[in-house]
Amino acid sequence: MKVKVDEINPLALPSLPLVERSQLPSLPAIYFVLQGELVIYIGRSTNLLDRWTSHHRFQQLSHLGKDIKISWLEFHNSDTDLLVEIENLLIKHFNPELNGSKCQSTPNQKAKVMFTCEHDIKEKLTEWAKSQNRTVSNLVETLVIDALTSQQEQPNSLLDKDSKGVA
Numbered sequence: 001m002k003v004k005v006d007e008i009n010p011l012a013l014p015s016l017p018l019v020e021r022s023q024l025p026s027l028p029a030i031y032f033v034l035q036g037e038l039v040i041y042i043g044r045s046t047n048l049l050d051r052w053t054s055h056h057r058f059q060q061l062s063h064l065g066k067d068i069k070i071s072w073l074e075f076h077n078s079d080t081d082l083l084v085e086i087e088n089l090l091i092k093h094f095n096p097e098l099n100g101s102k103c104q105s106t107p108n109q110k111a112k113v114m115f116t117c118e119h120d121i122k123e124k125l126t127e128w129a130k131s132q133n134r135t136v137s138n139l140v141e142t143l144v145i146d147a148l149t150s151q152q153e154q155p156n157s158l159l160d161k162d163s164k165g166v167a
Contacts, residue, residue, distance in 0.1 A: 003086050005093040008073065010039055015071035018061055021052040022135070029072040030087050033057075033098070036067050041098040044087040048072055053135040057103055115140075 010032035016023055018033075026049040033041035041061070045051035052058070052070065061068050075083060091099050117125075122136075129139040 003082075003089070005086075005089045008090065010034060010071045010073075010094075011037060013071040013073055015069045017066070018058075018068040018070060019066075021055075021058075021070060022049075024049045024052055024070065024072070025074075026050065028075040028077060028083065030075070030083060030090060031070055031072045032090075032094075033061060033096075034069045034071060035064060039094045039096045040064075041096050042087060042091050042094060044083040046083070049135065050137065053137040057098065060098075060103055 011034070013032070015034070026047050028046045029048045030042065030044050031048060031051075032039050033043075041057065043051070055061075125136050125139060129136045132139065
């Protein structure tokens with residue numbers, strides 16, 4: 001696949017307002033964060049929707065105003081090996097101000113946690129999340145919060161002991 005970066009117009013690509021990021025498609029893509037007509041950030045993902053459920057710049061971007069949009073250039077699964085190379089070429093071409101800059105922390109910013117599981121577990125989580133019209137990340141976060149709350153309510157819970165410095 002040959003890509004001519006100077007022929008890519010992020011304004012002509014499919015896009016959604018940042019606040020509607022839960023409606024992004026689940027596909028491999030290079031994405032552009034736009035402020036009006038200006039490209040302010042470029043990234044890549046093998047699953048655009050999952051990437052934006054917990055993007056490290058979401059809070060920072062949401063404080064920039066209502067005209068923030070995400071546009072994307074879709075890739076086929078067979079082309080995902082090219083994502084890094086094409087992303088780098090696009091960053092060099094557009095020179096977005098936020099790429100390479102430190103992400104400013106904001107109040108209530110969430111920390112990213114990653115875990116691994118068997119493929120069948122992931123498939124079941126994906127089906128469960130889809131049936132509730134939410135992302136896997138959001139579903140897992142809710143399950144963990146519920147489990148932690150339940151654990152804290154139990155007398156002599158491990159969480160209670162840990163908070164007192166007892167293991």
